[in-house]
Amino acid sequence: MSKIVQFENVGLRYGLGPEILQDISFGLEPSSFHFLIGPSGAGKSSLLKLMYLAHRPTRGKVSLFDRNISTLPRKDLPSVRRRIGVVFQEFRLLNHLSAFDNVALPLRVTGLRGAEIKRHVEELLSWVGLKDHLDSRPPTLSGGQQQRVAIARAVIARPQILYADEPTGNVDDRIAARIMHLFEELNKLGTTVVIATHNKAMVRETGHAVMSLEKGRLSLQGNAVSDASQKKGIEVGKVPTRQRKPTV
Amino acid sequence: MLRQSDIYFGQDESGRFLPWLIAFMVYLAALSIAGLFILNGLTQQFGAGIENSMTIQIPVTGSPSRDIARRTEVLQKLQRTSGVISSAHIPVKRVAELLRPWLGEATQSDQLPLPQVIDVAVDRTRGIRSDDIHRLFEDFRPPIVVDDHGEWLSDMVNALRSAEIVAISIVVLTGLATVGTVIFSTRAGLGLQKDTIAVLHFIGAKDDYIARQFAMRAAWLGLKGGIGGLAVALPTLAALRFAIGDLNFGLLPDLNLSSSGWISVALILPCVAIIAHLTARSTVLGSLSEMF
Ligand SMILES: Nc1ncnc2c1ncn2[C@@H]1O[C@H](COP(=O)(O)OP(=O)(O)OP(=O)(O)O)[C@@H](O)[C@H]1O
Ligand SMILES: [Mg+2]
Numbered sequence: 001m002s003k004i005v006q007f008e009n010v011g012l013r014y015g016l017g018p019e020i021l022q023d024i025s026f027g028l029e030p031s032s033f034h035f036l037i038g039p040s041g042a043g044k045s046s047l048l049k050l051m052y053l054a055h056r057p058t059r060g061k062v063s064l065f066d067r068n069i070s071t072l073p074r075k076d077l078p079s080v081r082r083r084i085g086v087v088f089q090e091f092r093l094l095n096h097l098s099a100f101d102n103v104a105l106p107l108r109v110t111g112l113r114g115a116e117i118k119r120h121v122e123e124l125l126s127w128v129g130l131k132d133h134l135d136s137r138p139p140t141l142s143g144g145q146q147q148r149v150a151i152a153r154a155v156i157a158r159p160q161i162l163y164a165d166e167p168t169g170n171v172d173d174r175i176a177a178r179i180m181h182l183f184e185e186l187n188k189l190g191t192t193v194v195i196a197t198h199n200k201a202m203v204r205e206t207g208h209a210v211m212s213l214e215k216g217r218l219s220l221q222g223n224a225v226s227d228a229s230q231k232k233g234i235e236v237g238k239v240p241t242r243q244r245k246p247t248v
Numbered sequence: 249m250l251r252q253s254d255i256y257f258g259q260d261e262s263g264r265f266l267p268w269l270i271a272f273m274v275y276l277a278a279l280s281i282a283g284l285f286i287l288n289g290l291t292q293q294f295g296a297g298i299e300n301s302m303t304i305q306i307p308v309t310g311s312p313s314r315d316i317a318r319r320t321e322v323l324q325k326l327q328r329t330s331g332v333i334s335s336a337h338i339p340v341k342r343v344a345e346l347l348r349p350w351l352g353e354a355t356q357s358d359q360l361p362l363p364q365v366i367d368v369a370v371d372r373t374r375g376i377r378s379d380d381i382h383r384l385f386e387d388f389r390p391p392i393v394v395d396d397h398g399e400w401l402s403d404m405v406n407a408l409r410s411a412e413i414v415a416i417s418i419v420v421l422t423g424l425a426t427v428g429t430v431i432f433s434t435r436a437g438l439g440l441q442k443d444t445i446a447v448l449h450f451i452g453a454k455d456d457y458i459a460r461q462f463a464m465r466a467a468w469l470g471l472k473g474g475i476g477g478l479a480v481a482l483p484t485l486a487a488l489r490f491a492i493g494d495l496n497f498g499l500l501p502d503l504n505l506s507s508s509g510w511i512s513v514a515l516i517l518p519c520v521a522i523i524a525h526l527t528a529r530s531t532v533l534g535s536l537s538e539m540f
Contacts, residue, residue: 054450077449078454092446105448106452153451
């Protein structure tokens with residue numbers, strides 16, 4: 001099966017600065033679930049940025065859905081990005097729009113309008129426990145509530161890949177567990193999930209595949225609980241993850 | 249109802265200054281366009297008829313029979329002259345009427361010897377000039393007088409045409425200035441909205457989707473400015489018209505703005521909105537095309 005995300009000897013530098021990602025190579029299977037761990041400043045967010053088309057690599061090759069993003073024509077970017085959902089580390093909600101409108105945005109940019117959007121968005125916001133905050137603007141919501149709006153926005157359009165950057169950083173353990181549960185559910189429905197986090201306990205508990213970044217290098221690959229796979233240096237994507245038939 | 253824009257323009261200063269600048273441009277353009285229509289009307293009124301005619305005055309000799317003979321000779325010779333389309337004697341009564349505004353009731357009396365007047369329609373494309381006609385009747389004593397309205401009228405018309413060119417230039421310049429202002433403020437807006445634009449891109453918005461929001465806003469600001477500009481321009485035009493009408497020149501042709509003139513002035517409004525819309529759209533598309 002071909003990889004949904006593929007990195008080959010990728011390097012990234014910001015402007016003329018040092019290379020903050022070096023020689024990154026890995027592949028992700030469709031419908032897999034991965035954690036991306038590493039100390040602050042290791043380059044987790046930067047690696048995600050390459051994966052959600054915020055940057056082009058300075059060297060090497062990044063492929064998404066079997067397409068080389070360095071040679072992807074600009075007009076094709078939106079259609080690729082629509083297959084990707086992102087929960088940003090700092091949420092990046094649009095503060096002048098209501099929670100409802102923020103979550104509706106990925107549907108609206110595809111040209112959808114009206115009643116169908118309304119039903120979908122209200123359903124999803126209820127599901128993340130924000131039924132009573134449809135009209136609230138992000139600045140009036142708590143950090144945890146904003147995070148759930150951001151998560152709802154990332155998943156509303158049923159992306160094939162979901163990236164979440166520190167999605168449990170601002171919430172208590174109970175909500176963190178709920179968010180993790182949501183991601184698990186989406187993964188069961190066929191979504192490839194990549195979560196960048198500091199939360200080692202969460203990584204240990206769930207037993208998903210782990211990519212570890214250290215000073216810009218992917219130093220540890222494999223399943224955090226499977227020592228065998230670490231020793232063999234198995235590519236992340238080849239680690240057996242729960243394979244489920246992707247549903248639409 | 250219009251849904252709120254995805255982009256928050258609240259902190260964008262251009263929302264305040266752009267309508268004022270556009271209002272000023274629209275004001276200038278409205279006056280220029282109105283002026284253009286009035287000038288054009290004048291040119292046409294002057295040009296029509298008189299431009300292709302001359303008048304010949306045959307001074308009276310004191311002997312009515314000689315006067316008639318001279319008049320007949322003139323008419324006959326004119327008929328054979330190439331470039332002359334037609335010629336006609338204007339009855340003395342009519343001449344008196346035409347002169348009454350200047351001479352008053354004196355024209356009624358026989359004391360004042362009125363010349364015989366012949367109206368000549370000419371085809372200037374055949375190169376006929378007042379001198380040619382004058383030369384035909386060189387031996388007349390007292391000599392005839394040939395008035396060529398076309399000559400001084402063509403000077404007049406040329407002056408009017410120059411004024412029209414100035415008016416057109418002002419309209420073009422205000423249009424260019426509007427385009428420049430919209431480009432400038434849209435660029436500034438793009439800078440302010442960098443984060444929102446990035447988010448819209450990440451969730452899969454096409455450049456066109458983003459450009460449309462800037463374009464709608466620019467059109468709205470343009471419309472606001474346009475309404476403001478016209479709101480001042482229309483009373484100005486009405487006041488000018490009133491002032492000129494009050495002067496009551498018998499001599500001056502109609503100075504009123506035609507209905508097509510009023511319509512053209514009103515059309516500035518949709519034009520400015522469309523110009524702002526298209527300019528903002530292409531500015532945004534141009535800037536975004538350089539991004540990843
Ligand atoms: N836009 C940028 N311009 C320049 N340098 C940057 C930029 N973004 C990140 N960096 C640098 O790249 C390195 C990696 O940053 P990154 O945000 O990817 O780390 P991280 O692993 O996500 O950290 P954290 O856990 O604190 O979120 C850091 O040294 C950072 O200073
Ligand atoms: Mg980070």
